[in-house]
Structure formats: structure tokens, C-alpha cells
Amino acid sequence: MDCRHELHELYRFLDREMLPEEEVEFANHMTVCLECLKRYGFEWQFQQLVVRRMQQEEVPEDLMAKVKGALRLI
Amino acid sequence: MSEEVAEVTSRNKSVLDRELQQKRERFQQEAFPLMPMLYRTALRLTRNQHDAEDLVQNAVLRAYTFFDKFQPGTSFKAWVFKIMTNVFINDYHKRVRAPLTVPLENQSGFEPDPEKLFFDQVMDTDIKKAVEELPEVYRLTFLLASEGFSYKEIASITRANLGTVMSRLYRARRLLQGKLWEYAKGVER
Numbered sequence: 479m480d481c482r483h484e485l486h487e488l489y490r491f492l493d494r495e496m497l498p499e500e501e502v503e504f505a506n507h508m509t510v511c512l513e514c515l516k517r518y519g520f521e522w523q524f525q526q527l528v529v530r531r532m533q534q535e536e537v538p539e540d541l542m543a544k545v546k547g548a549l550r551l552i
Numbered sequence: 553m554s555e556e557v558a559e560v561t562s563r564n565k566s567v568l569d570r571e572l573q574q575k576r577e578r579f580q581q582e583a584f585p586l587m588p589m590l591y592r593t594a595l596r597l598t599r600n601q602h603d604a605e606d607l608v609q610n611a612v613l614r615a616y617t618f619f620d621k622f623q624p625g626t627s628f629k630a631w632v633f634k635i636m637t638n639v640f641i642n643d644y645h646k647r648v649r650a651p652l653t654v655p656l657e658n659q660s661g662f663e664p665d666p667e668k669l670f671f672d673q674v675m676d677t678d679i680k681k682a683v684e685e686l687p688e689v690y691r692l693t694f695l696l697a698s699e700g701f702s703y704k705e706i707a708s709i710t711r712a713n714l715g716t717v718m719s720r721l722y723r724a725r726r727l728l729q730g731k732l733w734e735y736a737k738g739v740e741r
Contacts, residue, residue: 486722493721495703523671524729529698531679535592541605542587545612549576552616 488514492521579619582628583612589629590636593695597640599684607644611636630701634709637692674732682731686724693717694724 490496491504508515590611594604615622615635622631683691689710696706707717 486718489718489722489725493697493703521725524725525698527671527674528679528683528728531676532592532596532683532695532698533588534676535588535595537587537591538601538605541591541608542584544605545587545609546580548609548613549580549616552613 485517488518488521492518492525575619576616579616583615583632586629586632587612589699590632593633593699594636594640596680596683596695597688597692598644603644607636607640610643611639614639627705630705630709633696633699633701637709640692674736678732678735682728682735685731686727690720690724690727693720694728697721 487504491501494501496504508518587608590608591604594607594611595601598604598607611632615632618635622628683694686694692710693706693712696709697703701709703714703717703721706712706721707714710717712720
């Protein structure tokens, strides 16, 4: 892999942890580095997939009721 | 008790009741919208519904008890998640008598091939399973990141430094992709 970017950097970009100027630099890099661009596409899709699955869980109705009831007793 | 004293006492009591009710309402306004997030994180942490409900309930009640200590202007969401994380690490582990597992750093990495049909073959049940199989600290870090917390917030919630958060998140993603890749290959056969 002759790309100067580490996967750590790609994750920082993905997680919006970069400074604005770093973001621009990384985005520019991806216009010329196919490897990073593909990798970013994969990681982005992967994150979307997992987050979507994680968000499918619904709060059990009786839990809300239990919590409300318990708050009144404190 | 004279009538006068009784009246003052009852007036004080009703003032107190009203203040308590206001506090409860303020708290509920802040906390209840977070319930879905708290619950699904708890569910993946404890891996079963019963413990997840207990964990959320304990965390929310503790947050309410310490609501006066919450600093306005800071993130309430991060504050509540920090409380839930503490409850999980302290109480839950004590109860099930399992130490917090700290994984070895040399677990097998994984290089996914984005050209292959990875996303078509990964199933919902696999994702849940793969997340739950992650070593605990990685799982916690990953779940918090998935709920939109910044690295800095995750560092504060999990009491780790920024570098540790980044490397845990990195490891979590690599392990998760490795597992899902294995499942996907299993489907292929």
C-alpha cells in the first residue's frame, strides 16, 4: 500500500473528527487516490449498515412505565 | 402542633411538592427522548432484555438523583451515558461477577475486500451477533460512536484518553468486519 494515509485517518474523516482544513485535504486526496476512495466507500457503507441495524430496537413499553413510576417514588 | 405551625408546614410541603414535580418534569423532558438510545446501547452491552431494562432503569434513576449536579450548558446526553456506563461497569459486573474483559491487542486483523459482495450477504442477525461478540471495551466504544458521540465525549464517558478511544474504535471496526466477513462467506457456501 503506497498510500500515505493510514486507516486511522480515514476513520477520523468518516467520524467527522478532522479540522476543516484536514477534511479538505483528505477529500482532495481521495480525488486522486482510488484506494482511499474505495476504502472510504466501504467504511461509510459499513457504518450506515451497522448503525441502521442498531437503531432498530424499540424501547419496551413497560420499561417507560416502570421508570416513570420509579421517578415518582424518589 | 399548633394550627398555625401546621398550616405553615403544610404550605411548605406543597411548595416542596411543586418544586419536586417541576424538577421531575424538567428531568423527564431531557431524559425520556434519550431512552431509545440508552436502551439499545444497554441491550448490546448486557446482551439480554431483562438486564438491559435494569441497567437503563438504574442509570436513569441515578441520573435523576444527581440531576442537581448536572452542569447546564454541557451535554446532558453524554452525562447520562457516562452514568449508565458507570452503572454497567460497577454494578452489573459486580452482580454477574465477571470482570471487565480487556482484550489482548494481537487479535487477528482483517482486510476486507470491498470488491466482493460483502454488503449483500451480511444479514441483520449477523450484525447483532457480531456486535455482541466484540470484547466489552471495544463494544462500548463502538456503540457510543454509533450513537454519534465525538471521540472526546467517548473519552470522557469511558475514562480513556483520546488515543485509546481511537485505537479501540479502530479495533472494534476491524473485528466486526472480520466477523461479518466470515459469516458472509458461510452464507456463500
